[in-house]
Amino acid sequence: MSTIISFPETLRNWPYPRKESQYYREHNTQTDMINRLGLLNEENIKQLIRCSLPLLCSLTYSSLGEEGYSVCLDYINLGFIIDEVTDSMKEWEAAAIGALVSDAVRNPEKPRPEGEHAIGELARLFGQRLAHSGSKACTERFCRPGASWDEYCMSMSEEARDREDHRVRSVEEYMRLRIRTVGVFPTLDLLLFDLEIPQDVLDHPMMNRLRLLVVKIMCFENDLYSYQREVATGEPMHNIVDLLVQIDGMHVQDAIDYVAGKVTDHMAEYLELSKVRFWDDRALDAQMRTYIDGMANWVTGYQCWSFEGQRYFGKDADRVRKERKVMLTNERKTVICW
Template identity: 25%
Template sequence: MAPTTQQQLHIPDLLSILNIQSDTNPYEDVVRPETEKWVSSYGIFTGTSWDKFLASDVPRFSSRTFSYADRDKLRDCTDFCLLMFALDDITDDEDQKEGTLTGQACIRTMQSDGPLLSSSPGERMIKDYRARFFKSTGPVLQRRLLKDWEATFNAFPKELEVRESKEVLSIEEYTLIRRDNCALRMGFTHIEYALGIELPDEVYQNPVFNEMYLAALDMAWLLNDVYSYGKEHAKGQATWNYLTCVMHEKSIDLQTAADYSGIKFRELYDRFIDGKSRLPSWGKPLDSDVAVFLEGLGIWLAGTLRWCFEMPRYFGPRYEDVRFTYLVDLGVFEG
């Protein structure tokens, strides 16, 4: 792997690859104060840490990725997104031992339908959200959420292990773990929730649908890795990043790895689009449900990409400049 000595990184324009519109949800301004008050009530963040958390503008992320949701479902989906971002920020600086304990506590809290015995604010948030989600959904989505929640937090300690050991995984190894620990499967389950549908297991077990689902999943975490590289590099955490794996495995420099990621993103998008013509028919109304879910995946991708340039979480205070230049400084991150 060539050493990272360059001062700037030209990131690929991934949004131009997608021919997908992404609007904001008309209920964003109504939901925003409610959902931020919900998080604030648990006292997880205070002072400057709360200001920094708000600066990520998670309600805008939810507004763009669930632009079609009604008011109540947007509120629930935004609460879920804020919960996951909060847990991500809480564990960001934990070591492997601490992160493993946090992950086990998160799994235990979500899996249990009994009373919460812990006073941890994070666990109380999880229990609150679980109760609301289970009240509004059927067994299919409930089972899917529980399964993916467990997979996410079981995979999380591996990321911390890699960060501590500075081990660089192969692209294949990294991809398999990243699909779980990115929490995006749970986000995709909320697409079904926001649309008011529940796709049966037979749809997920179809090889063409699964290929399209994994293509969307890989695009979602890939764009996150590429656009957050500058921040992770500045924090000394870039070992756990797709670009690092590509540099190491292919013996190329950072810019070439970023260019490669753009090519990979296009390949995944082409695979996603190609699958639409090969999907079988399940009859009415399931065909319609599958179609709107796949449309929801596209909206998620386009919405996430637009949101990345609307706040400083990944690019620091110069995020508006990056939106036009696609040049990321690799110096000290000032987010």
């Protein structure tokens, strides 16, 4: 049995157009270090390339300088490798990976132990570049204990425990976990790569709300566009659309429309709050505008990449971008990009 679903157009009233980094063409390779460390087999390397991660970096970090763009591409590669490595792990295994990548980024001058999983070295190399090239505001925020990077690393084991226990969370419980497993909070910290904004301004309740809105939008958008792939591969789902169907009894299209409605609601709130000048130092105006616009651009860039790369829709991506329709089928099959 097959079902055709449609994705609502959520960017219609979003005033941030698609923008590509000027450094994309110069830095559009991604696998040299991954190959050297032996992190993926040949087939998974091909799948990684088809995911077009340099395009994702270009569309979401378009305001950064060349070094910032390159370091952020390293981070995006690291995040995708973490997902790939931990996706089928048991809780204790995922917890160990989370602990070692957290430590490697925070202590990049410390050699990794012999026999450790090679992802530790990949994380260390990213942490080293971040420490040497990033602004003080960026590195302090990213690496401080208990920061969003740590939250992301710790969340891997919680998701693995849910898989082991076949736990089905309520929508509210799911979202409390999802805002950490999606890994967007750390990506927003990297927008500070070329900026020096005081931590007390970044920790202002208004800024916390703006960040949370973007993270929730990204959670919803990710779950919308990955749903077909997860159905097709028969993977255990970590997806709000599936929860709305299984727990709340919604039809799939109704669930998709509901999630898309949440996206547009959060977008509207973001646009209103982003007009408020809540900092006192006028010397920060330009940097704050760059940061706030950069977070908004992540929303645009991620959606554009979702329909331009092959991670979610494979070779049908261009057709899906134009028609915004896909077919769900109970037939199990392998699709591109994990």
